[in-house]
Amino acid sequence: MSTTILDRPVEGQGAISRDEIRDLYDAYYATLDDVRLHDWPEFFIENCLYRVIPRENYEAGYTLCTMQAESRGMLKDRVTGLTRTQMYAPRYYRRFPTAPRIVGEEGGAVLTRHNLLLVQTLIDKPSDIVMAAVCHDRIVRDGGRLRFAERIVVFDSEMVPNSLVYPA
Amino acid sequence: MSTTILDRPVEGQGAISRDEIRDLYDAYYATLDDVRLHDWPEFFIENCLYRVIPRENYEAGYTLCTMQAESRGMLKDRVTGLTRTQMYAPRYYRRFPTAPRIVGEEGGAVLTRHNLLLVQTLIDKPSDIVMAAVCHDRIVRDGGRLRFAERIVVFDSEMVPNSLVYPA
Amino acid sequence: MSTTILDRPVEGQGAISRDEIRDLYDAYYATLDDVRLHDWPEFFIENCLYRVIPRENYEAGYTLCTMQAESRGMLKDRVTGLTRTQMYAPRYYRRFPTAPRIVGEEGGAVLTRHNLLLVQTLIDKPSDIVMAAVCHDRIVRDGGRLRFAERIVVFDSEMVPNSLVYPA
Numbered sequence: 001m002s003t004t005i006l007d008r009p010v011e012g013q014g015a016i017s018r019d020e021i022r023d024l025y026d027a028y029y030a031t032l033d034d035v036r037l038h039d040w041p042e043f044f045i046e047n048c049l050y051r052v053i054p055r056e057n058y059e060a061g062y063t064l065c066t067m068q069a070e071s072r073g074m075l076k077d078r079v080t081g082l083t084r085t086q087m088y089a090p091r092y093y094r095r096f097p098t099a100p101r102i103v104g105e106e107g108g109a110v111l112t113r114h115n116l117l118l119v120q121t122l123i124d125k126p127s128d129i130v131m132a133a134v135c136h137d138r139i140v141r142d143g144g145r146l147r148f149a150e151r152i153v154v155f156d157s158e159m160v161p162n163s164l165v166y167p168a
Numbered sequence: 169m170s171t172t173i174l175d176r177p178v179e180g181q182g183a184i185s186r187d188e189i190r191d192l193y194d195a196y197y198a199t200l201d202d203v204r205l206h207d208w209p210e211f212f213i214e215n216c217l218y219r220v221i222p223r224e225n226y227e228a229g230y231t232l233c234t235m236q237a238e239s240r241g242m243l244k245d246r247v248t249g250l251t252r253t254q255m256y257a258p259r260y261y262r263r264f265p266t267a268p269r270i271v272g273e274e275g276g277a278v279l280t281r282h283n284l285l286l287v288q289t290l291i292d293k294p295s296d297i298v299m300a301a302v303c304h305d306r307i308v309r310d311g312g313r314l315r316f317a318e319r320i321v322v323f324d325s326e327m328v329p330n331s332l333v334y335p336a
Numbered sequence: 337m338s339t340t341i342l343d344r345p346v347e348g349q350g351a352i353s354r355d356e357i358r359d360l361y362d363a364y365y366a367t368l369d370d371v372r373l374h375d376w377p378e379f380f381i382e383n384c385l386y387r388v389i390p391r392e393n394y395e396a397g398y399t400l401c402t403m404q405a406e407s408r409g410m411l412k413d414r415v416t417g418l419t420r421t422q423m424y425a426p427r428y429y430r431r432f433p434t435a436p437r438i439v440g441e442e443g444g445a446v447l448t449r450h451n452l453l454l455v456q457t458l459i460d461k462p463s464d465i466v467m468a469a470v471c472h473d474r475i476v477r478d479g480g481r482l483r484f485a486e487r488i489v490v491f492d493s494e495m496v497p498n499s500l501v502y503p504a
Contacts, residue, residue, distance in 0.1 A: 302430070
């Protein structure tokens, strides 16, 4: 069973442990909750795939999506655009992920899945849910740390919420 | 302390480890989120008790509940009914459980408790909460895997949400 | 790395393990969900700091907050006030914390951070979110068990929700 292997990483051979995966997600979501956007692209490898896609398209096999980036550079461009327009000022986001589930391994990469609830709070209004999603991620060791090689955020809607200008 | 015992399952004696319990819940909720309803009854033993009950009734000791099944066969009947009417088509559900807490052991069974947030997304509408609940489960080893001998979902409401046609 | 140390508590020296921290939060949130308010102050040391504060004030370095207690006695007074007025009768609260992240250690204390979603259900109404927050806690061993030396609940709003008469 793959998880057993993962629980006993072989020293010096780059196996990925459950604890490391947990630490990766903790750091990733804390970075986004704290709106440290410039740190966000560093969680991805250079030739990453980042995609936010409605569930209906994902399940039908369409690639038409709300946001896509095919490199870390594209993620950085995204951040530059966001920080220039300052659209994120008058609202807060907070992320509530479930515990990551390890669903497979492929050539040194670990495949995980978990649910994500994105909660938005506008100033002087009650909090509400802006996105309920499942994340399909591919995690690899790169440059001495774990990074996302692929992150597909599949959200339960046909709508494109305004909030999707922000990373998930 | 029971959790210490559970962390060190005795080989060949069928003790239940924390990791196995985590895997059970991961698989259970992924099955429901993916609407693989025909797989759902397999998570229960043949003579199971499955009950969805309002908090007020539960705390008062009443057994009057929104849904009850007293065998795996009754769960299968439920699935047959659901898939025939196709009521689940125009909306999505996603489940956000907290980590399961082990609260006791009884003759080879493990008793757990965790909270469950059930989020509904109608097409072209924002997501909302359809149920906030606490789950009281009894887990046993049966037929080479873990299954629920008992699952009591206690939800914080007097209302019977429409959504309760779907399993929780 | 501190988490490695914490995973191997030294017997008899009072180091704090990840499992103990998890157990502390499980018990803490179950106590509040079950409205066992008289047990709540026991989760804090005598000279604790408990604070519920809007994110804007917290990030600006202001200490102006919605609720503050500087001792276990003040928490007990709070409970007495709440149980007398019976304000908590016609609604339910349920807490959805993310897994606690260990962010540091200081002289035997463990510093943690996690997100908290507080969901409210009024009788005959659908559930909604009453608070999205991040908790910055300082945990110590005190009197043979873990307790909070400090708990700062930073919520994403400028508003003071009615619900904050209840502990978080």
